[in-house]
């Protein structure tokens with residue numbers, strides 16, 4: 001009988017235990033063996049839980065118990081998760097995790113330990129919640145050279161932007177609803193400042209390009225500066241604003257960025273609304289493949305955690321196939337060397353705009369104040385763009401991306 005431990009009984013942890021017991025019979029058939037949850041680690045007390053006898057506050061109970069084969073880490077954060085996961089792998093236990101912060105910061109090291117110990121370290125739930133993306137990218141698309149990955153990877157910000165675009169709702173009100181629905185991180189800055197998206201695109205880029213991409217090396221912008229005025233200007237050209245994480249192959253290096261982006265209203269990512277996520281993968285053999293589904297929430301994320309548990313229980317040491325190496329920073333193309341088109345809102349005269357940016361496309365909105373102007377530039381280098389913007393009164397700018 002396989003024995004499982006679950007570290008953390010929050011939203012995803014309780015969902016994981018729920019799915020493990022709800023679908024136990026069918027899952028045991030898939031594994032070919034019975035299983036039980038032996039421990040649930042949490043500092044809180046759950047005396048009324050049907051699983052009350054399984055709770056422990058002591059991690060040593062788990063790591064020192066040779067009966068425990070598989071550990072599901074759903075604590076979040078790095079402070080406790082990192083030493084716990086490392087200790088479990090070193091003790092010869094397979095680990096599955098939903099923790100994108102942990103994988104983005106320590107993935108290369110934890111994968112190396114898992115390989116050395118001949119156990120699994122899986123993290124399907126760390127990107128895209130219930131959307132299968134890690135294993136399909138790694139295995140089903142393995143015949144391809146990956147040219148590019150672009151995704152809407154954060155449910156909370158997509159929910160907020162959808163409310164702004166479709167209902168004209170303000171940012172704060174939409175964030176409050178997302179928090180009430182349990183989508184947002186404990187600290188909403190991780191969502192709205194783009195860090196959560198950054199961690200997820202770093203994981204996908206590491207997997208697709210084979211070297212660890214560290215979040216600290218990646219340009220990251222969130223959605224806190226996006227206004228309803230920007231939404232309206234973009235609407236006038238049939239475009240929408242989405243928070244995008246992208247990673248693009250540039251002759252052996254990789255350009256990676258997290259930023260709000262103006263994208264064409266007809267594009268596949270433009271129609272992805274509310275808490276849904278979508279990931280567009282461009283393979284050299286497949287062309288575009290899009291993965292779509294619920295990127296956050298208790299049961300969708302638990303679905304990915306439990307699927308990893310099933311595979312970890314069936315197949316020992318499959319980590320070798322799903323892995324990447326550590327890397328140097330020069331693997332990443334510097335942001336200043338990247339070129340994009342930009343949407344700009346400014347208080348400026350057309351003559352000054354054209355003297356700086358050449359031919360631009362002007363946009364309009366109802367009730368724009370006198371002197372305000374909005375336009376889209378041609379493709380321009382990031383550094384050159386920043387230099388030109390410093391010469392006029394720019395209210396805001398957003399990259400226009402071709403997805």
Ligand code: HSE
Nearest residue numbers: 154155156184185296
């Ligand atoms: N806060 C995250 C989101 C949860 O909104 O997408 C899932 O990673």
